[in-house]
Amino acid sequence: MPFDGLVTKSIINELNEFINSKIDKIYQPNSEEIILILRKEKKSKKLLISINPTAARFHLTDQSVENPIKPPSFCMVLRKYIQNGRILNLEQVSLDRILKITIEIKDELGYPKIYYLIAETMGKHSNIILINSENVIIDSLKHIDFTISSVRQVLPKLTYQLPPTKTKVNPLDISKENFIEIILNDNNKKLNKALIDNFYGISNVFCDLVCKDKKDVLVSDLTSDELEHIANRFFYYIAKIKSNSIECNIFTNNKGSKDFYIFDVMENDEKTYYTSPSEMIDAYYFNRSSEITMKQKYKDLYKLVESLYEKADKKVESYINKIEECKDFEVYKLYAELILANQYNININNDTVYLQNYYDENLSIIEIPYISGLSPVEMSQYYYKKYNKDKNTYEMLGNSLNQAKQEKEYLETVLINLENATDSETIEEIRNELILNGFIKKKIINKKTTSSPMHYISSDGYDIYIGKSNIQNDYLTTKFASQNDIWMHTKNIPGSHVIIKSKNGTVSDTALLEGALLAAYYSKAKNSTNVPVDYTERKNVKKPNGAKPGMVIYYTNKTIYVTPSSDKIEKLKRVK
Numbered sequence: 001m002p003f004d005g006l007v008t009k010s011i012i013n014e015l016n017e018f019i020n021s022k023i024d025k026i027y028q029p030n031s032e033e034i035i036l037i038l039r040k041e042k043k044s045k046k047l048l049i050s051i052n053p054t055a056a057r058f059h060l061t062d063q064s065v066e067n068p069i070k071p072p073s074f075c076m077v078l079r080k081y082i083q084n085g086r087i088l089n090l091e092q093v094s095l096d097r098i099l100k101i102t103i104e105i106k107d108e109l110g111y112p113k114i115y116y117l118i119a120e121t122m123g124k125h126s127n128i129i130l131i132n133s134e135n136v137i138i139d140s141l142k143h144i145d146f147t148i149s150s151v152r153q154v155l156p157k158l159t160y161q162l163p164p165t166k167t168k169v170n171p172l173d174i175s176k177e178n179f180i181e182i183i184l185n186d187n188n189k190k191l192n193k194a195l196i197d198n199f200y201g202i203s204n205v206f207c208d209l210v211c212k213d214k215k216d217v218l219v220s221d222l223t224s225d226e227l228e229h230i231a232n233r234f235f236y237y238i239a240k241i242k243s244n245s246i247e248c249n250i251f252t253n254n255k256g257s258k259d260f261y262i263f264d265v266m267e268n269d270e271k272t273y274y275t276s277p278s279e280m281i282d283a284y285y286f287n288r289s290s291e292i293t294m295k296q297k298y299k300d301l302y303k304l305v306e307s308l309y310e311k312a313d314k315k316v317e318s319y320i321n322k323i324e325e326c327k328d329f330e331v332y333k334l335y336a337e338l339i340l341a342n343q344y345n346i347n348i349n350n351d352t353v354y355l356q357n358y359y360d361e362n363l364s365i366i367e368i369p370y371i372s373g374l375s376p377v378e379m380s381q382y383y384y385k386k387y388n389k390d391k392n393t394y395e396m397l398g399n400s401l402n403q404a405k406q407e408k409e410y411l412e413t414v415l416i417n418l419e420n421a422t423d424s425e426t427i428e429e430i431r432n433e434l435i436l437n438g439f440i441k442k443k444i445i446n447k448k449t450t451s452s453p454m455h456y457i458s459s460d461g462y463d464i465y466i467g468k469s470n471i472q473n474d475y476l477t478t479k480f481a482s483q484n485d486i487w488m489h490t491k492n493i494p495g496s497h498v499i500i501k502s503k504n505g506t507v508s509d510t511a512l513l514e515g516a517l518l519a520a521y522y523s524k525a526k527n528s529t530n531v532p533v534d535y536t537e538r539k540n541v542k543k544p545n546g547a548k549p550g551m552v553i554y555y556t557n558k559t560i561y562v563t564p565s566s567d568k569i570e571k572l573k574r575v576k
Contacts, residue, residue, distance in 0.1 A: 002261055003057050003121060003281075005095040005201020006241055010262050010277045011059050012099060013244045015090045018045065023085050023103065028075035029065040034128060034141070038087070048282075049099075049119045051126035051141060055285055058099055058119050060278035063286050074128075077139045081105070081130060082115050093162065095170045095201035097121045120163060131160045171199045171238050176231050183227065187219040191230070194219050209265050210234050237263060248280035249273045260284045297427045301434075302418050305411055308439055312408040319401040322393070329390035334359065335368050336383035343376030410470070410548040411439075412524070413494040417469050420496070420522050425451035426468045433471045433549060453480075455575040456518060462511035463501040466522050470550030473497040474543070477552060483539040486512065488519045491532035491559060495523025497550070499538070512560065514572060521564035529563045 021040035028034045036047040049058040071079070085105035093100055099119040104112050114133040120126055128141040137160050144154040151164055169182060186194040192207035192215040207215055210233045214226060222230070240246060246262040249271045260280050264271070274280035338355045339346065346353050353370045356363050370379060414430060421427050429451055434440045453476055454466040465480065467473035476499045477487060484505040488498040498519040500507050507515075512535065520531040536557040543552045 002203040002205040002259075003097065004203035004206060005092070005097055006203075006206060006237075007262055007277060007281075008097050008099070008121070009092055009095060009201065009241055010244065010246050010248075011281075012090055012092050014060070014276055014278055015047070018047075019087055019089060021087050023082055023087065026075060026078045026083050027065075027067045028072045028078075029067050031072070032141075033065075034075065034078065035061075035065070049121075049128055051119075051121070051128060053124040053126065055288070056097075056121035056123055056126035057281060057285065058121060059281045060276075061282045061286075063282065074139060074141050078117075078130060081138060082117060085115070088114075094168075095172060096165070097201075098162070118160070122163060125163065127154060129154060129160060135160050166197065168198060168200045171201065171234070172242065176235055179231050179234060180227055183219055189219060190216050191219055191222065192216070195234075205259075205261055205265055206237070206263075209237065209263060246277065247273070248275070248277050250280060250284050258284065258288075297424060297431075298418060298421065301427060301431055302415070304440070305414050305418065305434070309408065309411040309415060312404055312411055315404045316401065316408055319397050319404055323397050323401065326390040326394040326397070329387050329394055332383045332387035332390065334366075336380040336387065338366070338368065339376050339380045339383065343380075346370075346376050348373060348375060406548060406551065409494065410437075410551065413470055413473075413550050416494045416522075416524050417467075417496070421468065423451060429471065430469045433469055437548060452576060454522075456514075457573045457575060458500075458508070458511040458514045459572070460508050460510045462503065462507060462515075464511065464515050464518060465499045465501075466518055467496045467498075467550075470548070473550040477538070477541055478543055481538040483537065485538045486515065486535055487538045487541045487554070488515050488533055488535040489554075490519055490523040490525055491534045493523050493525045493531070495519060495525070497552075498522075513562065516560040516562045517564050517568055518572070520562050521566075521569050526564060530561045531564060533560045533562060534558070535560065 018038045018040055021038040023036050024039040024044060025037040026034065027037075032052045033048060033050045036049070038045050038047055045060050046062070047058065048061040048063075050056060082103045082105060085103040087101060088104050089100075089102040091100050091102075092098065097120070099121075101117040101119075103115045103117060105115065107113050115138070116131045116133075118129045118131065120129070126142075127144070130138045130140070132138055137154060137156055137158050139156050140154045142154065143156075144152065146153060152161055154160075169178075171179070174182075182198050183191075183194050186198060189197065191211050192204065195207050195210070196202050196204070210230060212233075214222065214230065219227075240263070247264050248260075248262055249264065250258055250260045251265070251272075252258050252270045262277055262280075272283075274283065334357070338357065339353070341358070342353075342355050348370075349372055350370055351372055353368050354365050355368060357366045371382065374382070414434065417430055418427065421430065431440065451468060451472075453472045454468060456464040456466070458464055465476055467476050473496060477497050481487060481499045482502070484502045486500040486502065486507045488500065489495060496519065498515050500511050500515045516533040516535070519533045520526070520528075523531070525531040534554070534557040536554055540556050541552050541554040
């Protein structure tokens with residue numbers, strides 16, 4: 001992501017259109033960004049300035065962001081000093097990644113005052129600073145004191161200084177002869193290092209563009225012809241910058257990684273071209289931000305559901321252990337009855353009594369633990385109480401175990417749905433589903449966020465729909481599907497519901513096979529072989545009262561065994 005001095009120059013060229021514009025409004029959506037609403041001749045645009053360490057930049061944007069109810073303090077300072085001000089100039093400092101905006105605003109008495117808003121977009125050292133006409137800092141988005149930097153402090157009332165940098169030359173101000181002389185004076189370095197160390201605004205991407213296969217060659221090893229050729233290429237692109245003849249594109253390599261630049265730097269990569277540098281950078285960072293946001297949403301929600309699943313699993317295990325302890329409750333009833341029947345023959349001072357079991361056809365003798373000192377009636381009551389307690393516990397835990405198993409099974413399907421989620425809307429829909437079912441405590445549900453089930457078309461033209469959440473599974477099965485449509489689901493394996501729309505009440509074998517592949521692929525058995533997939537007509541599928549979303553029962557089904565793979569799925573036509 002080379003947001004270098006040359007990209008900075010191209011954006012400032014674009015922003016020059018807004019000289020003499022009014023700063024209509026100022027927002028600060030988060031701790032690293034401010035947005036200026038610029039208005040000129042009934043036309044308004046948003047200027048975004050970000051000091052995010054991994055995405056420091058400034059450009060015009062069309063994206064909408066949510067602003068906090070209470071503006072942060074730096075936003076309030078900017079509103080106080082420069083809101084409604086007029087932009088007199090936008091300039092770049094020495095082809096570096098620094099934007100300086102000159103702003104004129106009238107004070108209470110109508111006298112003009114000058115302020116400068118400076119955006120330093122330099123990775124982790126980025127900052128946004130407001131200074132007055134005497135070069136004194138009014139405030140900054142980040143305060144830098146002695147504990148952070150002993151070289152340069154950025155605090156209110158201090159004199160503003162440019163960021164420290166090596167002595168470099170602005171390539172826009174030199175000739176080819178100067179260029180060659182500067183490079184030769186640094187002949188003990190590799191060519192790309194010599195360029196970066198001696199010229200403002202140069203990035204590794206630009207060096208690759210100019211140097212080609214000579215970038216790692218020592219300057220001292222270059223021939224005069226090679227140096228001449230490199231100088232010609234260097235000034236070819238510098239001339240393009242001066243004339244603003246740039247090619248804005250986002251390119252994607254064969255590994256799926258994306259990047260952007262204002263020149264065509266990757267010959268064999270897939271490219272998307274844009275009409276302006278702001279449009280290019282806005283698209284790049286919006287997509288990147290969306291991906292990061294989605295990954296964070298997925299990570300947070302998956303971790304929560306995984307924790308709920310582990311709790312449900314422990315609950316099931318605990319109930320099973322307790323049921324195991326109580327399962328022999330009938331023996332306590334037997335003890336009580338035998339003690340009562342033999343109460344006149346029992347020595348109450350013994351710890352154990354041996355009595356004949358008259359329920360056994362062989363009249364076997366059984367050993368019964370006895371509490372010394374208790375009368376037979378008291379001992380019988382003790383065992384009756386234990387019998388009733390364990391019996392009630394056994395019956396109650398049986399119901400609780402069934403509920404816990406259903407909860408565990410449901411949460412397992414949620415985990416599968418999250419693993420298959422490919423967009424923020426689906427993740428938000430799954431979150432809302434968990435809120436509605438009481439797994440997440442939250443009063444406000446984002447009802448605007450909805451996504452549609454996945455839609456594929458079989459190779460012979462049948463529509464196949466796959467639920468992306470349990471709510472979608474319920475919708476597909478109970479509302480969307482017709483009685484003669486085919487319903488599919490992996491056998492005893494958590495996964496999505498699949499509906500194949502029938503034609504004249506029939507579905508082809510090809511559609512059945514491809515539907516089964518989709519059912520297996522969007523299930524827990526995604527990476528397994530010979531996955532069993534049950535299918536039946538929709539009319540044979542019922543949803544029990546009170547069942548959790550996605551839970552159904554079915555009968556008169558058949559089973560297909562398939563081995564899913566991403567290659568097979570990619571060959572199917574996906575509509576959405």
